[in-house]
Amino acid sequence: MVAWKGETEIMIKNFLMTPGPTPVPPEVLLAMAKPIIHHRTPQFQKILQEVEENLKYIFQTREDVMILTSSGTGAMESAVSNLLSPKDKAITVQGGKFGERWTELCQAYGVETVIINVEWGKAVDPKVIADTLAKTKAKAVFTTLCETSTGVITDIKAIAEVTKKTDAVLVVDAISGLGAVECRMDEWGIDAVISGSQKGLMIPPGLAFIAVSQKAWKLVEQSKCPKYYFDLKAAKKAVAKTDTPWTPAITLVIGLNEALKILKQETLEGIINRHKKMAKACREAAKALGLKLYSPTASSDAVTAVEVPQGIDGEKLVKTMRDEYGVGIAGGQAQLKGKVFRIASMGYMNQFDIIVAISCLETVLSKMGYKFELGAGVKAAQKVFLE
Numbered sequence: 001m002v003a004w005k006g007e008t009e010i011m012i013k014n015f016l017m018t019p020g021p022t023p024v025p026p027e028v029l030l031a032m033a034k035p036i037i038h039h040r041t042p043q044f045q046k047i048l049q050e051v052e053e054n055l056k057y058i059f060q061t062r063e064d065v066m067i068l069t070s071s072g073t074g075a076m077e078s079a080v081s082n083l084l085s086p087k088d089k090a091i092t093v094q095g096g097k098f099g100e101r102w103t104e105l106c107q108a109y110g111v112e113t114v115i116i117n118v119e120w121g122k123a124v125d126p127k128v129i130a131d132t133l134a135k136t137k138a139k140a141v142f143t144t145l146c147e148t149s150t151g152v153i154t155d156i157k158a159i160a161e162v163t164k165k166t167d168a169v170l171v172v173d174a175i176s177g178l179g180a181v182e183c184r185m186d187e188w189g190i191d192a193v194i195s196g197s198q199k200g201l202m203i204p205p206g207l208a209f210i211a212v213s214q215k216a217w218k219l220v221e222q223s224k225c226p227k228y229y230f231d232l233k234a235a236k237k238a239v240a241k242t243d244t245p246w247t248p249a250i251t252l253v254i255g256l257n258e259a260l261k262i263l264k265q266e267t268l269e270g271i272i273n274r275h276k277k278m279a280k281a282c283r284e285a286a287k288a289l290g291l292k293l294y295s296p297t298a299s300s301d302a303v304t305a306v307e308v309p310q311g312i313d314g315e316k317l318v319k320t321m322r323d324e325y326g327v328g329i330a331g332g333q334a335q336l337k338g339k340v341f342r343i344a345s346m347g348y349m350n351q352f353d354i355i356v357a358i359s360c361l362e363t364v365l366s367k368m369g370y371k372f373e374l375g376a377g378v379k380a381a382q383k384v385f386l387e
């Protein structure tokens with residue numbers, strides 16, 4: 001959207017740099033603008049088939065990737081209601097808002113939770129998971145690949161090493177991580193990987209995904225939690241017929257097909273390297289501006305959380321960048337409200353999106369009276385991209 005607005009009197013051009021939703025490539029938008037087709041047709045089946053194959057590549061799995069029509073949380077809910085039964089014991093890792101969601105979901109289904117509380121900004125120690133599993137004999141471990149609220153990356157590979165040796169299944173919320181950072185379902189031994197459409201997968205919100213290992217499927221067979229719309233048995237049966245149990249979000253699936261083709265062309269390695277560089281540029285820029293990273297010991301490559309400096313109104317900073325300059329970054333959630341801002345490096349973004357975000361951050365920080373050398377952040381970011 002182009003508009004003349006605000007006291008800055010500049011032409012507002014919008015840049016979406018939030019950790020979901022993320023920008024959508026023009027090819028994807030155009031594909032979604034075509035007239036709607038029916039879903040029980042060979043035409044749509046062909047699209048579903050391509051989508052299924054390319055999703056497996058992104059998920060790094062041979063298992064079926066089930067497509068649900070919901071936001072990411074729907075797939076999280078499906079994991080709880082399909083893998084467990086009331087009174088089962090499950091470990092949840094809580095180091096941010098999304099970890100807390102696992103606990104809330106388990107409790108909604110009467111699953112007994114063993115909560116591992118992790119200091120916000122830090123990653124869980126896989127040894128703690130091993131000890132807790134040994135003590136509690138929990139059936140499942142619920143984790144978050146990239147804790148979007150704090151910018152923390154979890155060492156899922158190391159946690160999978162732990163769960164592989166036990167009867168417990170490892171469930172990973174990779175909603176903001178997939179298509180941005182490494183997550184190798186089969187090779188690492190993850191039992192359920194969950195994702196959503198509006199983060200690394202470069203399409204609008206409205207689709208969720210879940211892939212389930214053979215080990216976890218045994219739990220699905222025994223599960224006694226109530227379910228209907230999110231019944232994974234129905235979803236899996238449909239995948240076998242290149243179909244969906246209910247009317248899918250046809251338009252989004254068509255968009256996804258285009259987005260996955262773009263991602264596949266870049267290759268997983270290319271995608272991961274691009275995100276590594278973008279996030280490093282954000283971190284170096286923040287440091288060059290004299291700002292502190294919120295999670296310096298476990299920074300994810302999908303989103304960078306930066307502490308708001310003393311004397312600066314964090315909420316006003318984010319609001320000014322968005323409303324006066326059109327650059328949308330995210331503020332802090334829950335206890336981090338006003339204390340951090342978050343710049344996404346996720347999905348359809350490249351080095352120049354990052355430069356725009358840093359440059360706007362500098363402009364607004366300068367106007368708000370924060371003292372630093374103008375251009376220092378942009379320079380630090382450019383240096384990373386030139387490496």
Ligand SMILES: *Cc1c(COP(=O)(O)O)cnc(C)c1O
Pocket residue numbers: 019020071072073074098144146147148173174175176196205
């Ligand atoms: C965005 C996000 C979610 C929530 O997804 P919705 O699509 O809003 O339901 C869950 N977990 C993580 C890590 C996320 O980043």
